[in-house]
Amino acid sequence: xxxxxxxxxxxxxxxxxxxxxxxxxxxxxxxxxxxxxxxxxxxxxxxxxxxxxxxxxxxxxxxxxxxxxxxxxxxxxxxxxxxxxxxxxxxxxxxxxxxxxxxxxxxxxxxxxxxxxxxxxxxxxxxxxxxxxxxxxxxxxxxxxxxxxxxxxxxxxxxxxxxxxxxxxxxxxxxxxxxxxxxxxxxxxxxxxxxxxxxxxxxxxxxxxxxxxxxxxxxxxxxxxxx
Numbered sequence: 001x002x003x004x005x006x007x008x009x010x011x012x013x014x015x016x017x018x019x020x021x022x023x024x025x026x027x028x029x030x031x032x033x034x035x036x037x038x039x040x041x042x043x044x045x046x047x048x049x050x051x052x053x054x055x056x057x058x059x060x061x062x063x064x065x066x067x068x069x070x071x072x073x074x075x076x077x078x079x080x081x082x083x084x085x086x087x088x089x090x091x092x093x094x095x096x097x098x099x100x101x102x103x104x105x106x107x108x109x110x111x112x113x114x115x116x117x118x119x120x121x122x123x124x125x126x127x128x129x130x131x132x133x134x135x136x137x138x139x140x141x142x143x144x145x146x147x148x149x150x151x152x153x154x155x156x157x158x159x160x161x162x163x164x165x166x167x168x169x170x171x172x173x174x175x176x177x178x179x180x181x182x183x184x185x186x187x188x189x190x191x192x193x194x195x196x197x198x199x200x201x202x203x204x205x206x207x208x209x210x211x212x213x214x215x216x217x218x219x220x221x222x223x224x225x226x227x
Contacts, residue, residue: 001075001210003082004056004093010086011054015039018052018085025077046070050078056093057082076206083201091204095194096213100222101164102187110161110185115140116227117159152197157221158190189225191217 019031019039029050032040038053047062048070059078061071082088104110118141119125128136143160163183193213 001071001079001206002056002058002093002095002097003079003091003204004095005083005086005088005091008054008056008086008088011039011052012036014085015052018081021081021085022050022078025081026074046074048074050074052078052082071210072207075210079204079206089201091195091199091201093195094199094204094209095192096210097190097192098214098217100189100191100217101162102189103164103184104187105185107161107185110187111140111142113187113227114142114144114159114161117225118144120227121146121224123159149196152195154192154194154196156192156194157225158188158192159225160188160190162186162188189222191221 015034019034019041022041023029023031026043026048028045029041029043029048032042034040037055038051041050042048049058049060051058051060057079059071059075061074063069063071102113104113115125117123117125121144123144123146124141127141128139131137143158145159146157148155148157162185164186165183166180193216
């Protein structure tokens with residue numbers, strides 16, 4: 001969740017105090033970096049990253065499992081502290097990104113999936129089909145972006161390929177690395193819901209918004225992206 005706001009200049013006066021409040025509120029959280037523009041913090045075990053600064057604040061969370069929603073535990077109190085500390089009254093943009101991975105057998109399968117999906121959605125799969133130039137008509141879609149907007153809300157869907165890797169930290173890394181599974185080929189479904197107009201802080205219900213977006217992605221958007 002990324003919240004941008006105007007005139008967050010109290011960051012320069014309150015950044016250290018806000019960091020101390022967050023460290024007290026979330027045991028295990030550490031400060032990674034800080035400068036006149038932003039402060040970044042993280043919790044390795046919870047796979048949480050926080051950022052706040054002059055122009056906005058962000059919570060980034062990994063979904064550990066369906067029953068442990070750490071985003072909800074962090075997001076609402078974090079944003080409330082930022083808004084209060086910086087005297088923020090309105091937002092200029094609220095963006096909620098949900099990134100899903102579809103694991104397939106190999107890179108060729110991933111590229112074939114994306115190509116077929118681009119044809120299904122009309123997103124360029126046959127864009128060069130009528131061209132007589134082999135430099136164009138032999139190419140396949142390997143990624144695409146769809147953008148939808150009305151007067152208030154935007155939706156950006158970015159489809160591409162990637163690799164899923166397992167990272168580990170701690171003692172005996174050399175021994176553990178031998179047991180790490182190899183990277184797997186994935187289709188990356190990156191979906192961003194964002195506001196197009198200013199929003200009063202009192203109307204921004206972080207956890208309700210996150211739940212609503214997550215339900216829409218799971219029940220409405222992801223089924224459309226199946227082939």
